[in-house]
Amino acid sequence: MSSAATQPLKEGCLPISAVVISYNRDKLIAAVLQAVQFCDEIILVDKSSTDATRDNAAGLYDRLVQVPWTPTADDTRSRAIQFATHDWVIMLDDDEILNPEAVAWIKEEMKAPRANVYGLPLKHYIAGIFDPNAYYWPERHTRFFRKGEVSFAGVIHGGFSTNMDKVFWIDTETGVAMEHLSHPSVGTWIEKTNRYTSCKDRNHPDVADPHAQDLVAFAKERLDFWVKRSHVQVPGDYPQLAAVLRGLYDIIDRLKVWEEDHGISGADMFAARAEELTQANIQARGGVTPVRDGQFVDETGGAAKAPAAAPVKQDLSDAKVLQAKLNHAQARLHYLECENRFYRNAILWRILSPVKGVIFILKALNRLLSKLPLVGRAKTLLKRLLSRGVK
Numbered sequence: 001m002s003s004a005a006t007q008p009l010k011e012g013c014l015p016i017s018a019v020v021i022s023y024n025r026d027k028l029i030a031a032v033l034q035a036v037q038f039c040d041e042i043i044l045v046d047k048s049s050t051d052a053t054r055d056n057a058a059g060l061y062d063r064l065v066q067v068p069w070t071p072t073a074d075d076t077r078s079r080a081i082q083f084a085t086h087d088w089v090i091m092l093d094d095d096e097i098l099n100p101e102a103v104a105w106i107k108e109e110m111k112a113p114r115a116n117v118y119g120l121p122l123k124h125y126i127a128g129i130f131d132p133n134a135y136y137w138p139e140r141h142t143r144f145f146r147k148g149e150v151s152f153a154g155v156i157h158g159g160f161s162t163n164m165d166k167v168f169w170i171d172t173e174t175g176v177a178m179e180h181l182s183h184p185s186v187g188t189w190i191e192k193t194n195r196y197t198s199c200k201d202r203n204h205p206d207v208a209d210p211h212a213q214d215l216v217a218f219a220k221e222r223l224d225f226w227v228k229r230s231h232v233q234v235p236g237d238y239p240q241l242a243a244v245l246r247g248l249y250d251i252i253d254r255l256k257v258w259e260e261d262h263g264i265s266g267a268d269m270f271a272a273r274a275e276e277l278t279q280a281n282i283q284a285r286g287g288v289t290p291v292r293d294g295q296f297v298d299e300t301g302g303a304a305k306a307p308a309a310a311p312v313k314q315d316l317s318d319a320k321v322l323q324a325k326l327n328h329a330q331a332r333l334h335y336l337e338c339e340n341r342f343y344r345n346a347i348l349w350r351i352l353s354p355v356k357g358v359i360f361i362l363k364a365l366n367r368l369l370s371k372l373p374l375v376g377r378a379k380t381l382l383k384r385l386l387s388r389g390v391k
Contacts, residue, residue: 035098
């Protein structure tokens with residue numbers, strides 16, 4: 001546990017556990033931990049960092065728990081909460097820093113809590129900048145709560161589960177904020193987008209939505225959606241840049257869902273096609289690959305390693321050629337089967353969409369009529385229509 005120097009500064013405050021999840025964040029981890037030194041317990045849950053994260057955090061935590069690496073923090077939060085020994089928990093990622101206003105507000109609130117769950121304003125820094133005119137402001141995240149009141153989903157951007165009526169949403173006018181120093185550049189945003197959208201357990205676009213079926217319409221809709229949430233002053237300003245980056249996340253995610261739906265494994269198809277072309281070229285040379293000298297020239301100052309010796313001879317067999325062609329044909333067939341299934345589902349959706357729309361309207365009218373003092377015959381007639389539509 002913490003020494004007396006790190007105990008809450010004001011008497012009468014309820015004890016708090018700070019839980020920080022980290023991975024390869026050596027430049028920020030000290031600032032994250034410095035901000036929670038007012039807490040009674042600080043637990044660093046490190047996902048097997050390979051940089052200086054643990055070294056830079058030394059002396060700033062009470063307990064270090066090392067867990068296996070996973071691509072995101074989302075799937076670690078539920079496990080990390082279990083390491084906290086106090087009822088009240090502040091849950092932070094390794095790029096989220098409480099500002100002084102947040103520290104003061106939390107310490108004062110813990111004298112007499114008004115809720116069991118608190119939504120803290122989150123300031124995103126994208127391309128190194130926070131701008132209140134960008135799509136992400138104001139935004140609040142439930143990272144301060146009593147244990148047992150919040151459960152986190154184990155999927156990317158899966159959010160949390162709690163009784164929303166019990167959440168105390170802290171006003172942005174208070175100045176309280178978690179400062180999310182997440183993306184120093186456009187490049188880091190794209191890298192994280194690729195990593196997150198490659199995870200199988202993630203929230204992804206609803207492909208049953210007709211707009212999601214048309215990839216171009218989907219891309220336009222997502223870009224328009226995030227731009228409309230922004231306060232763009234002039235074309236090409238920062239809020240527009242942030243909106244486009246956020247739209248790109250959705251678009252890339254949708255394209256990866258397309259890959260998954262079509263059963264495409266580009267790596268397998270490349271391997272099969274490369275082998276087929278190799279065997280075809282060997283066959284065109286008469287079935288034998290000549291052995292070359294393979295002279296090695298080192299222009300790296302001795303840093304390079306000589307390659308392994310080349311095989312002496314590669315004989316061609318008809319069976320190997322046929323197997324290569326078969327592998328490529330199977331990969332292609334699998335793709336075509338998935339493509340056909342996709343088109344069947346798309347056609348079925350277009351057929352059923354109007355029917356579903358009619359049923360939805362009838363149900364809505366039924367709910368409306370149940371609240372109005374209309375003639376019984378009208379209600380009965382609508383219920384009959386509804387029952388026929390459902391059938």
